[in-house]
Amino acid sequence: MAIEEAVETTAAKLISRERVTDAAATLFSDADDSGQIPERFVRIGADDGEAAGEVVVGEDEAFELPVVDMAKLQDPELSALETAKLGAACRDWGFFQLTSHGVDEEVIRHMKGSTAEFFRLPLETKNAIAFGGDDTFNGFGHHFNRGGPSEGGKLDWAECVLLITQPVEGRKMEMWPANPPSFRSYSLEITDLTRRLLRFMAADLGVSEEALVGAFFYSNNGAAVKGQSVAIHHYPPCRQPEKVLGITPHTDGLGLTVLLHADDTPGLQVKREGRWFPVRPMPEALVVNVGDILEVLTNGAYGSVEHRVVPDAENGRTTVVMFQDASIDGMVAPLPELLDGDDARARYISTGKLEYTKGHFVALAEGARFLDNLKK
């Protein structure tokens, strides 16, 4: 079995998810107006005011996630300045908004339309593609259970379709929502965008394109990515948003994440210096963030930063999040070019991809971060 296949099989078996029940669907559709949020959805600390007391940066405090412009990156006259901006965003925030990204507008329009349409379907129809058997990854359900028994198996205030999108042989088409053509083209558009972005990240890091692009792709010019998956999330409105979480705080376990807002409802928050910064959805932008593997590849120069989702009190929110996988010859390790031939400079322990994947999902289920075990 190829390493990628073994990794996929392992991931699919280690993830613990739950199906969306009729009771949850009723709660999400707000048909149940009793005002009682079931215990399984009430986040830890919400009842004693701990959650409400968390520092979320308000609208009165001016801040903006860094905005990076792809057209400027590609313009010979503006590229150097914009590349520095990209690098600063990856180092200081681990997150940025990407404008003029060049992803086909028609593909984006279709993607937004078909995902919104999917979540409007009755639960029974959505559950026709519910994950099942020994594959807990592909399909519809709640997001992963995180935090383990110590957190009482809390559920996210969300429903979600998770799918492997690449390599193409890894796709389980029977688990895909109807209207797959838009998913297929979107997956390829994001592959292309990833390659374009990595070239500028390589310039910022002072490594060769081949090295960084080669960690994500089988060949520098080829289209074949090492791996790509998608999470299509829907966060229903919640009348008491401070009591629940759309997604618990976490970092992303793969290389690079690209998020599309399918509507203009806010909800994503990024942690910086102990405070939560709400991300403002920009209709023309994609939100890009550094994942754990990119942090390792860059030997810690770029940071994989904690984020979470808080549902909106009034409006539902839908996002399409694509994760690009990366490795070097089957290892999760810093790029050799950054170590100048001196392995002692590595700030992370090199780990086989399979061991990394296992470690990541086991840690996730326990509410821990595998990356912390890899730091020297």
Ligand SMILES: O=C(O)CCC(=O)C(=O)O
């Ligand atoms: O939907 C969002 O805003 C974020 C989702 C997310 O963090 C994830 O899927 O890893």
Ligand SMILES: [Fe+2]
């Ligand atoms: Fe995430």
